[in-house]
Amino acid sequence: MAHVAFNLLHLPAKTLRNVFQLMSHSELFIFSFASICAKRLVKSMNFEMLELDLVYSRPCKLKISFGEHEEFIIEFDEFGTLSKQEPSDAFVFLIAYKLDIRDCINHVLEVYKISKLHTLKVIGAINNPQNLLKIIGKLDLKVLWIFFNFSENSTTISVYREILNHLGARCDVVSIYNLSIDISIQYLLSRDWNYINLAPYQPISADYLLSLNSRKFSSGKALSSKEVNIFLRHWIRGSHPNLEYIKLSVNAVDREIIFKNVPYYLAD
Numbered sequence: 001m002a003h004v005a006f007n008l009l010h011l012p013a014k015t016l017r018n019v020f021q022l023m024s025h026s027e028l029f030i031f032s033f034a035s036i037c038a039k040r041l042v043k044s045m046n047f048e049m050l051e052l053d054l055v056y057s058r059p060c061k062l063k064i065s066f067g068e069h070e071e072f073i074i075e076f077d078e079f080g081t082l083s084k085q086e087p088s089d090a091f092v093f094l095i096a097y098k099l100d101i102r103d104c105i106n107h108v109l110e111v112y113k114i115s116k117l118h119t120l121k122v123i124g125a126i127n128n129p130q131n132l133l134k135i136i137g138k139l140d141l142k143v144l145w146i147f148f149n150f151s152e153n154s155t156t157i158s159v160y161r162e163i164l165n166h167l168g169a170r171c172d173v174v175s176i177y178n179l180s181i182d183i184s185i186q187y188l189l190s191r192d193w194n195y196i197n198l199a200p201y202q203p204i205s206a207d208y209l210l211s212l213n214s215r216k217f218s219s220g221k222a223l224s225s226k227e228v229n230i231f232l233r234h235w236i237r238g239s240h241p242n243l244e245y246i247k248l249s250v251n252a253v254d255r256e257i258i259f260k261n262v263p264y265y266l267a268d
Contacts, residue, residue: 009037020045025066032111033099042111049112052105056132057123062104076101080135102135119143122163129162140170147177157184168193176202186211192242200249206230215244222251225258232262 080101200220
């Protein structure tokens with residue numbers, strides 16, 4: 001059967017909008033790359049996009065979530081260049097335009113009228129942090145999510161420190177998973193950031209908390225009642241002037257020990 005090409009942009013505006021309503025979000029996303037006119041038309045529809053996430057690993061993945069059950073994923077290498085992936089019309093279309101990862105990010109931000117990358121996930125060892133920092137540029141983030149799945153050494157720690165120094169203050173939340181070196185935890189907690197979140201299995205103690213300098217902090221790792229009491233007494237004496245909110249897990253809660261010499265009242 002012969003295929004007949006048809007230019008959607010030749011349709012009247014009202015008819016074209018009706019056609020758009022029949023297309024999936026992924027189809028519209030790909031269509032928006034076709035031309036400046038196509039980009040402007042899709043943008044004018046004011047479609048909602050839930051999240052734009054970047055997984056920086058091997059390979060890198062740019063994930064555009066349009067709803068609970070619809071997402072579009074594009075793979076890149078660590079330099080931000082489109083990588084080999086399963087053949088598809090979408091991939092052929094994007095590769096023809098020689099788009100890199102930052103081009104795609106900028107396109108999404110403009111078409112869907114959002115100002116931040118929702119989540120940047122950094123997973124595993126990174127040889128050159130400059131590649132990632134170049135991709136992110138001046139873009140703000142909601143969540144910086146870092147997972148250390150290797151044995152840290154002085155080189156890898158310095159690489160992650162460089163990433164955190166550049167991006168930590170620009171995030172709503174910095175979430176850390178699987179960090180094991182003491183000096184790294186103390187370094188993180190001493191940063192003047194908005195919100196630091198440590199994974200439930202992340203080692204933590206009252207000694208670490210004494211370095212806390214963020215505005216918000218949460219940790220799922222259980223502390224003893226005595227450790228919580230030590231921290232609270234330091235806090236009310238003014239040791240953490242930036243701290244506004246903290247969420248801690250306590251093992252075998254003993255209220256008398258936790259609030260010993262700490263003025264408090266029970267909220268309704």
